[in-house]
Amino acid sequence: MLGVEHTVIGDVELEADGRGGWVVVVSVRATRRQGCRCPVCRARCPGYDRGEGPARWRGLDLGTTKVYLEARPGRVRCPVHGVITAWVPWARHDARFTLAFEDQVAWMTAHMSASTVGEVMRVSWRTVGVITARVVAQARGKVDRLTGLRRIGIDEKSYRKGHKYLMIVVDHATGRVVWAREGRNKQIVGEFFADLGQQRATALTHVSCDGATWIHDVVTEAAPKAVVCLDPFHVVAWATEAIDEVRRRIVRDLKAAGRTEDATALKGSRWAVLKNPERLTGAQRTTLASVKQTNGPLYRAYLIKEQLRAVFAVKGPRGRALLAGVISWASRSRIPEMVELSRTLRRFRDLIANTLDSGVTNALAEATNTHIQALITRARGYHTPEALIAMIELTRGGLCPDLPGRP
Numbered sequence: 001m002l003g004v005e006h007t008v009i010g011d012v013e014l015e016a017d018g019r020g021g022w023v024v025v026v027s028v029r030a031t032r033r034q035g036c037r038c039p040v041c042r043a044r045c046p047g048y049d050r051g052e053g054p055a056r057w058r059g060l061d062l063g064t065t066k067v068y069l070e071a072r073p074g075r076v077r078c079p080v081h082g083v084i085t086a087w088v089p090w091a092r093h094d095a096r097f098t099l100a101f102e103d104q105v106a107w108m109t110a111h112m113s114a115s116t117v118g119e120v121m122r123v124s125w126r127t128v129g130v131i132t133a134r135v136v137a138q139a140r141g142k143v144d145r146l147t148g149l150r151r152i153g154i155d156e157k158s159y160r161k162g163h164k165y166l167m168i169v170v171d172h173a174t175g176r177v178v179w180a181r182e183g184r185n186k187q188i189v190g191e192f193f194a195d196l197g198q199q200r201a202t203a204l205t206h207v208s209c210d211g212a213t214w215i216h217d218v219v220t221e222a223a224p225k226a227v228v229c230l231d232p233f234h235v236v237a238w239a240t241e242a243i244d245e246v247r248r249r250i251v252r253d254l255k256a257a258g259r260t261e262d263a264t265a266l267k268g269s270r271w272a273v274l275k276n277p278e279r280l281t282g283a284q285r286t287t288l289a290s291v292k293q294t295n296g297p298l299y300r301a302y303l304i305k306e307q308l309r310a311v312f313a314v315k316g317p318r319g320r321a322l323l324a325g326v327i328s329w330a331s332r333s334r335i336p337e338m339v340e341l342s343r344t345l346r347r348f349r350d351l352i353a354n355t356l357d358s359g360v361t362n363a364l365a366e367a368t369n370t371h372i373q374a375l376i377t378r379a380r381g382y383h384t385p386e387a388l389i390a391m392i393e394l395t396r397g398g399l400c401p402d403l404p405g406r407p
């Protein structure tokens, strides 16, 4: 019922909580085999003293009643980690909750808002974050997520309104985040390849990234056998950004010409021209139709973006031919933003061709990217990059624990 292992259960008592309610207090100790271990390295160590007296760990509720485990762990002298309170089998190092309690909190955090988790589990919202980070940190040490990688995506994600960055590495085969760190520079990418090791880097066949050439440089050096390609969603994002600029410029011009009504109407067209057509609502379809009638350049820009999306749907030699068409269409469009886009596409033509030839399906990576973006958007809760990374790895890194008691 307590969800503990290697633990000897002693007295079980009901104790007044001082607020008119009761709590269950269970006296526990580690089994002889698991006692006298260092909490950091788990090595068996000589005992040092009897420790600092009784301590309590919150366990999973029994029905509606809070449960505490009480024990008096002594201190041990680890040859490496010094004099330290002995490991207890029911909790993580430095935690005041049981493993089962923390696993449940982390699992719930992956599936619902932190404030809901806090309410159900009767802990503060901040504690939810601390527990989640601890669970993820421990899980990280248990699995090697860098094994067997062949096709990966290296991505930089901005958060805090573009003031801060994370580098994220995704396995294209699974869509799983295998590595994440704060920052954005050559050194961070180098750290990934250092963690990966030379042998595993050589086994990489494809590395996709965005248009940051400094990432390409590091990849080419660290993984010489890998084909560098661009993630389609980045390339399409260039086009959607260009369209947004076209639309904003036209709105500005209309306002300057005193045509405020037309400007307002066009402002409302933002999503109609940015979203994929299959996702448009009925109203947005109507907007798009009116953009077509009243605003030639914006509609042409929209068609160029759609054609670019088609390039990645078609792939292979036909995709490459289509890409050439899109580039020349954009460059002759007489829309400055689209001409600029055509230059960018031309500059990265070889890398895009690699994408089209590679057969890398990056639907999973894109879904992961969208998920991370959503986390960042509602990331007000993550005060530190570590908390954000923990959340990413919990939900997309395969580090979410199982619910306790369900083997």
Ligand SMILES: [Zn+2]
Pocket (backbone or CB within 6 Å): 038, 039, 040, 041, 042, 043, 078, 079, 080, 081, 082
């Ligand atoms: Zn130790």
